[in-house]
Amino acid sequence: MYKWFLAWRYLHTKMIAFFGIASVMLCVAMVLVVLSVMGGFLDTVRNRSRGLHSEIVMNSHSMQGFPYYDEFSQYLAKKLPDVIRATTPVLSTYGLYRDPAYQQTGPTQVLGIQLDDYVKVNSFGDGLHYQKYFPGTTHLGPQQMPVAGMAMDHTLTLPPDLEEANMRWRKSETDQSLIDRFESAPFEITSPEFPVFAVKGERQFATRVGLPGYVGPERNGIIMGCDIINIRRPDGNFDRTIARGANIVLTLMPLGPTGNPTGEPAAKLHLRYADDSRTGIYDIDRMMVYVDFDLLQSVLGMDSRQLVDGNFTKPRANQLLIDLDDGVDMDVAKDQIALAWIDFQENEIPLDLDSSEQMSLYKVQVLTWEDMQRDFIQAVEKEKVLVTILFSLISLVAVVLVGCIFYMIVEKKTKDIGILKAVGASGRGIAGLFIAYAAAVGVFGSILGLAVGCAFVWNINDIQDWLAWLNPNLRVWSPDIYSFDKIPETVKQADAAWVGVIAIISSMIGSLIPAYAAAKVWPVKALRYE
Amino acid sequence: MSTAILNAKGIHKAYKMGRGEVSVLRGASLRVEEGEFVVIMGSSGSGKSTLLHMLGALDKPDRGQVEFRGQSVFDQSKPIRNHYRNQDVGFVFQFYHLLPELNVLENIAIPRLVYHSFFGWRAAKRKSFAEAREMLERVGLAEREKHRPSELSGGEMQRVAIARALLNRPALLLADEPTGNLDAKIGTEVLAMLQEFNDAGQTIVMVTHDGCVAEKAHRTVRLTDGVIQADSGTRSGSKSKSGSEAGDHRRGDSGDKPKTEVV
Structure with missing residues (x-):
């Protein structure tokens, strides 16, 4: 004791x-x-990292991409119906972006995505800025510049669909502090000749007097990595330097099916800044831009093209993102998909593929998101x-x-x-x-x-x-x-x-x-x- | 037939000093009877305290035996030796050796705390402290139970040390110059108290170099050159009463009349 x-x-x-x-x-x-x-x-x-990809990624490891991604998607849906929830192809290339308003040019990695499907397989949608405040307004299809209007009493009105989306958001938003913050955001006229309004810290161009609306020619949208065009403040928030709908020029180098440049002049795409994306990983947010999959596929020459012999090339993608059903073991699913890919190549693909196509199929790897981000x-x-x-x-x-x-x-x-x-x-x-x-x-x-x-x-x-x-x-x-x-x-x-x-x-x-x-x-x- | 409570035979002890050895005890032998008050005298450095430590199993002899009630102390296992120190022997030191973090009552109760396990103590706590209080009263310090050792005088500390030594009612009390650090008046008081306990049947072996102290004992032995040399007789009215007549407080006391003997 x-x-x-x-x-x-x-x-x-x-x-x-x-x-x-x-x-x-x-x-x-x-x-x-x-x-x-x-x-x-x-x-x-x-x-x-998990939010960047889907659980399983089929990766071509080449900008040349791989064909038959669409056929394999359908094959997988039939073969492993209890395992696969959704699939979406992704294109990946490099290019130059230019923001004409700020005379800013820089290198960028360009992803071609089918936005509606892409947000289903990962958490990309959570990082979209405008989508958060104006749900349903971010898309990569043809669009004009949304313009806020100023009423006679100098109050700001939003474009009709943004106003509607705003109301929807207010009703659905459970976080009252977010709404309060929005309500208290200053509306300020910075120039009587060309009024610019600050809305929640972003600038919105407005017509001087009149109804809000849209201006300019229709152009496809582009989602920019938030660190490319915005200035990050020490507190982690951003100063947005350009207005939604502003013109962004993207210059790309098309590649032929063999992986060589086609010899065509570099493609120049005029796009509208539709939103910015924040994945939370600085290296990605300062490099990556996202454009419509079909548009990019066409610009890069990775869509179906007629050859001189009259045949058509198969469209190509660089990655196929595969989302799994709940409760499915990722590593088991990875093996199942890898086996399915071998079966698919043996049974579903014609035998007369040329060597570059064969090689591009051979190089495809089935990886988990952890494999992708292992380094x-x-x-x-x-x-x-x-x-x-x-x-x-x-x-x-x-x-x-x-x-x-x-x-x-x-x-x-x-x-x-x-x-x-x-x-x-x-x-x-x-x-x-x-x-x-x-x-x-x-x-x-x-x-x-x-x-x-x-x-x-x-x-x-x-x-x-x-x-x-x-x-x-x-x-x-x-x-x-x-x-x-x-x-x-x-x-x-x-x-x-x-x-x-x-x-x-x-x-x-x-x-x-x-x-x-x-x-x-x-x-x-x-x-x-x- | 005489009853030897303690019998030390041919105790040898040497200490290493640098490269050499100093032989302190060279075959010292001592026999102590039940109820006896024996004083060991000798000059400074003669090995008195060393012998007392051997008797109390605080140190191990190089050679020789210490028998307690016929059982060799050093041939026993460690737990039995610990039990011997806890139950059969009480030790009083010249410098009191109280635990400074504990108050007077706790210091007296420490042998019981050592004896009992965590769970055993819960059952024995009340009785142990009651007995500790009783001992404190017997040494005349009832009102000081909550005081720390640092708040006591030398004489008071030595009384507490005596109360601690006797709490478990050991058969043998070993005192190493208990008055050596006290002034004459207080020393006399402490000695009187020990004499009182002896009158009550407590066997005491005490080391001193003070001749006046030795007069109180039944028997005085002298340690010279590492051996017990002589018996210098008994105090007046030596151990004539049996333990039971004097209000015996010990466990298993025989009450036999002591016989002095120089071995």
Whole structure:
């Protein structure tokens, strides 16, 4: 009994115990913060990566693309009806974009998508800005520039369908704060000759007086990556520099079925800025633009073309995104689809394909979204492991520190050990006393450390804002670099539990050597100790 | 027939000093009868305390035997030796050796805390503290039970140490210069108290270098050159009462009249 009794008494009467508790507390808090932030970072990366693709991607690994994607879609739907929910083809190429209003030109990666199907297989739709406020108004088909109108009383009215969409949104939106924010957005006339209104931070051109409407020739829409044309503010929001419907010019290089440039002049597409997309991954949001699949296929020469012999080429796509039914195991489905692809090639494709077509089919790989983003995710995973190891090494210092503290305590308490042994305490009991003491230090240190760690993680963004307020150079988390607006601020219960338990065990391990030394000493030696 | 409570035979002990060895005990032998008050005298460094530590199993002899009631102490297992220290022997030190974090009552109760397991203590707690209070009253410090050792005088601390040593009613009390750190008046009081316990039947072996202290004992032995040299007689009115007549407080006391013997 004396073990617990004395351990408790030592705990609140010995100053040195507080140093032990403080060192355990700081280590627990430090490791918990690192685990939570890095874990949250990894989870966000995974979630966002998952949202980029569908669960399964058939990838051609070549800009040349692969034929028979449409036939294979239908084949899959018949062959694996309980596995496949939806499929959609994607084209991928590179080009140059130009924003004539801002005289800005830059390289870009262009995806050709069938928007209605594409948003079903991944979370692309969630990142569309205007779609969020005006549901149903973002599309990639031919469109004019929506123009806000100014009534005689200088209030702003939206184009009819935007107004209607706006009303729909207000009715369906459950987040009142979003509506309030919209309502309180300033409407401001910036120039009497050519009024420009700021709506929710974006600029909307308006006719001077009159009904709202649409202007300009019809052009296909383009969805731009949000970091291409917008300016990201430190708080993670954007300053939008161009109006919806503004002209964007895209220059592309068509490729023939053999994968060689066709020799035609570069294709120039005049498009209208329909929306911007935010996937949450900076590298994608600063490079990617999205246009209509059929349009891009035609411009790139990847649609069905008549050859000189009168035959037609098969249309090609670069990827086929496959969404799985709920509850279907992704890896099992991947194998099933890969087998189906082999069956399809053997049984459904004519035997007289030319070599480039055969090669393009041969190169198609069936991948999961994790395979697609492996390099990216693994880099973050490895970073998490590395940082956790580094901080665990630092925590080892805490174990050694606890060991030192206990060694000092045992040294200081050598006489007590002699007294206790003189009244019959066993060596094992004495060791138990110091291990119980260490466990108590570990328990209190862990509880305090978890409390401090949780409080820190939960308020980490406020803390950073406060630091940035003190000195802007202290802002360590830049959305430009990490692509997320906020530092992850969630603590996983399992992480907290593990960190706490390991800290308690580490404290006990730290006390083992001094406890063993205390157990071995003969009473008289301890009593003579000065 | 005489009843030896303690019988130490041919105790040898040497300590390493640098490269050499200093032989402290060279075959010291001592026999102590039930109820006896024996004083071990000797000059400083003669090995008195070392011998007492051997008797109380606080240290291990290089050679020789210590028998308690006919059983060799050092041939026993560690748990039995721990039990011997806890139940059969009470130790009083010159420098009191109280635990500074505990109050007076807790210090007295510590042998019971050591004896009982976590669950056993729950059942024994009330009785243990009642007995500790009783001991505290017997040493005249009833009103100081909540005080820390640092708030006590030397004499008071030694009384607490005596109460702790006797809480488990050990058959043998070993006292290592219990008055050595006290002034004459307080030392006399402490000695009187020990004498009182002895009168009540408590066997006491005490180490001292103070001749006046030795006068209170039944028997005085002298330790010279690592061996017990001589018996210097008994105090007046030596152990004439049996333990039961004096209000025996020990466990398993025989009450036999002691016989002094130099081995």
